[in-house]
Amino acid sequence: MSFKRIWIMFKARNWEFFRDRASFGWNFLFPFLLVAGFGILFGGREYNAYKIGVFPESRNPLPVAALALPEAFKETRFLQFVGFTTQEEALEKLRHHKVDIVVRAGSPPYRYWISDSSPKGQLAEKIFQASLSGTLETALLHKEQIHSNEIRYIDWLFPGILAMNMMFSALWGVGYIVVRYRKNGALRRLKATPLTAFEYLTAQMLSRLFLLMFTLLVVWFGCDLIFHFNVSGSLGNIFVLFFLGSLSLTSLGLVLAARGVSEEFTTGLLNFISWPMMFLSEVWFSLEGAPGWVKQTAQLFPLTHLLKGIRKIMNDGAGLLDVIPEITVLLMMTGVFLALGAYLFSWDR
Amino acid sequence: MTPILEIQHLVKKYGALVAVNDVSFSIGPGTCFGLLGPNGAGKTTTLEVIENILPPTSGEILYHGQSRTDKFKTEVGIQFQHTSLLAMLTVWETLQVFKGLYENTEDLDVLVEQCQLREFKHQRHENLSGGQRQRFLLALALVNRPRLLFLDEPSTGLDPQARHNLWHIVNAVKTSGKTIVLTTHYMEEAQHLCDEVAIMDRGRIIARGAPEELIRTHCQGVTVVLPRTSFQEPPATLPFRVQEVNASVHIETSNIDGCLKQLLARKVDLSDMSVHSPNLEHVFLNLTGRHLRD
Numbered sequence: 001m002s003f004k005r006i007w008i009m010f011k012a013r014n015w016e017f018f019r020d021r022a023s024f025g026w027n028f029l030f031p032f033l034l035v036a037g038f039g040i041l042f043g044g045r046e047y048n049a050y051k052i053g054v055f056p057e058s059r060n061p062l063p064v065a066a067l068a069l070p071e072a073f074k075e076t077r078f079l080q081f082v083g084f085t086t087q088e089e090a091l092e093k094l095r096h097h098k099v100d101i102v103v104r105a106g107s108p109p110y111r112y113w114i115s116d117s118s119p120k121g122q123l124a125e126k127i128f129q130a131s132l133s134g135t136l137e138t139a140l141l142h143k144e145q146i147h148s149n150e151i152r153y154i155d156w157l158f159p160g161i162l163a164m165n166m167m168f169s170a171l172w173g174v175g176y177i178v179v180r181y182r183k184n185g186a187l188r189r190l191k192a193t194p195l196t197a198f199e200y201l202t203a204q205m206l207s208r209l210f211l212l213m214f215t216l217l218v219v220w221f222g223c224d225l226i227f228h229f230n231v232s233g234s235l236g237n238i239f240v241l242f243f244l245g246s247l248s249l250t251s252l253g254l255v256l257a258a259r260g261v262s263e264e265f266t267t268g269l270l271n272f273i274s275w276p277m278m279f280l281s282e283v284w285f286s287l288e289g290a291p292g293w294v295k296q297t298a299q300l301f302p303l304t305h306l307l308k309g310i311r312k313i314m315n316d317g318a319g320l321l322d323v324i325p326e327i328t329v330l331l332m333m334t335g336v337f338l339a340l341g342a343y344l345f346s347w348d349r
Numbered sequence: 350m351t352p353i354l355e356i357q358h359l360v361k362k363y364g365a366l367v368a369v370n371d372v373s374f375s376i377g378p379g380t381c382f383g384l385l386g387p388n389g390a391g392k393t394t395t396l397e398v399i400e401n402i403l404p405p406t407s408g409e410i411l412y413h414g415q416s417r418t419d420k421f422k423t424e425v426g427i428q429f430q431h432t433s434l435l436a437m438l439t440v441w442e443t444l445q446v447f448k449g450l451y452e453n454t455e456d457l458d459v460l461v462e463q464c465q466l467r468e469f470k471h472q473r474h475e476n477l478s479g480g481q482r483q484r485f486l487l488a489l490a491l492v493n494r495p496r497l498l499f500l501d502e503p504s505t506g507l508d509p510q511a512r513h514n515l516w517h518i519v520n521a522v523k524t525s526g527k528t529i530v531l532t533t534h535y536m537e538e539a540q541h542l543c544d545e546v547a548i549m550d551r552g553r554i555i556a557r558g559a560p561e562e563l564i565r566t567h568c569q570g571v572t573v574v575l576p577r578t579s580f581q582e583p584p585a586t587l588p589f590r591v592q593e594v595n596a597s598v599h600i601e602t603s604n605i606d607g608c609l610k611q612l613l614a615r616k617v618d619l620s621d622m623s624v625h626s627p628n629l630e631h632v633f634l635n636l637t638g639r640h641l642r643d
Contacts, residue, residue, distance in 0.1 A: 008449030012435050012442075019437040184433035192402060192427045193450040193493075194419070348402075 005195050009203030010210075017173075017211055027211075031165040031219045038161075039154050039227055049080045050124045051289060053090040053099035057083030060292055068105040073131035082289040091146060096316065097156075098288040100124040113144050155230045159238075159310040160283035162219060166212055166242070167249050167277060167303050171270050174208050174253030179266040182348060191347035201342060205250050212246040213239075232317030238310055241323065244330045245306030251334045252302060254341030259349060277301040282308075305329045351414050353378045353497060353528050354399065359408035361394050368394040370552035372408075376545075378496075381519075381529040383543035385536065385629060391552040392532035393430055396501050399530070400427055412497075423451060426495030428486045430502045430532075434474055440485055441470040444492060451493035464488040464518055480511030487518060498522065500531040504538055516541055536629035548633055555636050560629055567635050568627030570603030579618040587611055592634065599634070601627075 018024055054067060062083045064074055073079075082099055084090035090102040094115055101124035102113040112128060114121035125143075181187045190200060216239070223229070231238070256273065260266055280287065280294065281303035287295055298304045309326030312318035320327070352375035361369040369391045376382045384392040397403045399410055401417055412421050434443055441457070448454045461467050464484040469477060477485055483503055490498060503519065504512040512535075519542055523529055533539050539546050540560045547557040556563055569590070575598050577584070584591050589608060590601040602608040605624070612619060625631075 005450050008446050012438065012446045015442065016435060016437040181433070181435075185429065185431055186433040186435060188402060189427075189429060189432045189434060190450075192400060192422065192425075192429075193447065194422045195450050 001196070001199060002194075005199045006203045006206070009195065009200060010207045013204060013207035014210065017207070027165070027169060027215050028218055028222075031161050032223060034161045034165075035154070035158055035223050035227065038157055049078045050101070050120060050127065051099040052079050052081050052124065052128075053084055053093055053102040054081055054105050055084040055087055055090040055102065057105060058085045059083060068107065069103060069110070070131050073128055076127060076131060079127070080289050093288060094118075094121075094146065098286050101128065103128065111144065113146055115146055152230070154227055156311065156315060157284070158223065158227070158229055159314055160281075160307055162216060162242070163245060163281075163303055163307050163310065164278055164283045165219070166216065166246055167274060169212055169215065170208060170246060170249035171253045171256065171274055173211070174204055174250055175256040175270055176263065176266055178204065178254075178257035179260050180263055182346075183261040183263060187347045197345045197347065198342060201254055201345060205247075205254065208250045208253070209243070209246050212250070213243060216242055216246075229314075231314050233313035233319065237313050237320050237323075240320065241306060241309045241313065241326070241330075244327060244334070245302060245310075248302040248306070248330045248334045248337065251337035251341060255337050255344065258341050258344035259346055261349070277303045280304070281306075302330055302333045305333075352376055352411075353380075353413060354530070355409075355411040355414070356395075356399060357409040357411070359395065359398060359410065360406045361391075361398050361403065362406045367552050369398065369405075372549075372552075372554055374547055374554065374557060376528060376530060378528050379526050380545055381523050381531070381543050383539040383546040384530070384532040384549055385534065385539045385543075385546050385633070386532075386549035387534055387633075390549040392534075392549055393501055395549070396499055396530065396532055400425065400499055402427075423453070423493060424496045426490035426493060426498045428483075428490040428498075428500045428503055430505065432486065434489075436475070438474065439471050440466055440474050440477070443474055443485075444470075444488060447489050447492045453494055455492055455494050457492075460488045460491060463521065464491070465514070478511075480507050480514060483507060483511070483515055484518065487515070487522075491522065496527060498527050498529045500529060502532055502534070504533070504535065512538070536633075539629055546629065548629070548636065550633075550637050556632065563629065563632050564627050567632040569601055570627075571601075571605060572625045572627060572631060573600040573602065573605070573608055573612075574598070574623045574625060575600070575612075575617065575619070576621050579621060581616055587615075592638070594634070601631075601635075 054062070054069070057067070060083070062081055064081050067074060067081065074081075082093075084093065084102075087104070090099070091113060093099045094102045094113055097115065097118055100114070100118060100120040104111040112125070114125050178187070252273070256266065256269055276297075278284075280298040281301050282298070283303070287298060305326045309323040309330075312323050312326075355375040357373050359369055359372045360367065372391075372395055384395060386392050394403065398405045401421060410417060435446065438446065441461075444457050444460065448457060461470055464487055466481070466485060466488060469481055469485075474482070474485060487500070487503065490500070500519070504515050507515065516538065519529065519531075523542070529542075531538075531542065543560060545557070545559055546563065547554045548563070549555070556567065558566070577593065577596050577598055580598065584593065584598045584600070587600060588611065592599045592601075600608060609619075
């Protein structure tokens with residue numbers, strides 16, 4: 001292995017990226033426009049159904065009609081019931097604003113929990129109380145309040161948009177470019193030199209990592225100047241997670257770029273991977289209440305683990321030790337993708 | 350002297366298609382060897398198998414009498430017929446990138462002068478003209494001071510001036526003692542540059558030798574060319590080797606006086622007659638009955 005050859009290919013790819021002004025500019029503009037758009041449109045609000053956490057409840061799908069809750073409450077429109085096996089699990093979700101209110105199913109008095117920083121929780125409480133109208137409410141209810149930090153939608157969404165931009169940049173910036181070079185014969189020309197596939201792929205990956213982290217820093221601090229994001233944890237830890245996520249997503253890009261000379265097919269393949277990943281990795285919305293198989297499918301995507309880890313740090317103030325599971329999964333995925341990409345790589349087929 | 354390159358019974362198949370069919374030849378050091386043939390003859394495939402870009406179906410390729418190792422890549426220079434390079438880079442930057450991939454390299458300023466690229470060295474390579482691009486690709490092939498240089502149709506698509514300019518540079522490279530293997534379908538190019546040629550057709554080598562030797566062996570005297578419309582009776586009745594090629598009649602003869610007498614006796618209109626010395630095109634025509642560029 002020659003570090004000199006890796007370095008020269010790294011530089012060449014960076015020159016190319018920085019000189020392609022349209023693509024370069026779009027990498028910065030796209031996430032900024034998305035964040036700005038959502039900031040203006042929602043201003044920290046969200047327009048989803050009220051999510052009612054119910055425990056103890058392990059049935060899936062949740063038989064709402066059979067729940068031991070007031071009939072009027074169950075029949076109220078725009079409520080989505082989500083079952084939890086234990087009280088701890090339900091309160092954890094309430095703390096993270098994944099549900100708006102938690103109610104213990106059973107006979108009166110109904111015990112329920114809301115977050116003191118959740119406006120939706122206060123309204124969900126009113127809906128719950130109203131559903132008991134005409135009965136002795138105080139006898140039927142037992143209220144408890146927990147404390148959690150305020151999370152605006154934009155604070156929750158921002159890392160999602162950055163990670164999504166990272167995913168597109170990693171998959172297309174590596175996958176599509178390598179296939180284009182294979183198709184037009186540039187890889188063949190490199191094959192005729194002492195450059196090895198490992199050196200070439202390493203240079204591609206390092207270059208994309210550098211560009212992703214550079215873009216991330218510019219977009220993060222640019223957006224933060226305008227939106228003043230609430231970051232509970234360490235910014236350094238967030239960037240460590242983003243770095244590991246970039247590594248994993250770029251490695252996935254190398255797998256997709258390992259073979260093929262058809263840009264059209266590669267476009268299809270990249271869309272096939274990136275769109276489900278975008279929708280199932282909780283970039284835009286929480287999967288709380290989604291069917292089990294959807295949640296399990298989401299675990300296959302590196303973006304899911306990246307976002308989970310970053311939101312734990314950013315929204316809940318977690319440290320690196322708290323996100324060890326996410327870090328482990330990202331590193332394992334990187335290893336698998338890299339091995340697969342290197343094994344399948346072809347210069348000209 | 351041990352040949353620098355030995356090709357033994359090389360076969361390359363793509364499914365049922367046999368692109369290279371039992372090709373064998375050897376090349377001595379310092380030789381300029383040409384693979385001549387029409388499009389689709391198997392020249393590029395043969396070259397790319399030798400270059401180690403394509404795997405052979407069977408056969409053996411020896412470099413300095415031994416199988417090719419990793420060292421082979423460092424000692425050969427390759428100019429592909431169709432290639433692309435890393436985008437958005439200038440001529441100079443691309444040369445720097447390729448220089449960075451090798452250990453033993455040429456001084457880039459020397460290379461730029463040699464390949465007449467000084468004026469364009471800060472231009473993006475995508476903006477070069479055809480002739481400039483071919484000289485640039487040649488410079489890339491020379492960046493590692495190769496002992497063996499492969500040029501695949503180096504002058505295809507160039508205008509005559511650009512082609513002669515390129516030949517001039519290749520001749521200078523040849524003079525420096527490098528071994529060159531080139532493919533071409535231009536007989537002038539093969540005659541001008543090559544010490545030895547192998548004529549390929551349908552995946553096989555059909556003739557091999559020095560250009561003059563091949564012409565001497567396969568052609569007699571001169572070729573008289575006349576339009577078919579000049580004849581009142583079938584030209585095949587002439588007592589010479591006659592071939593009808595498209596709308597022309599080619600008469601090969603070593604006795605030009607006798608030929609003219611025969612033509613005049615048959616009242617052939619000689620107003621559009623031309624007389625050609627034989628060349629490799631005629632060798633190919635005589636061997637296959639077809640033109641190189643058919």
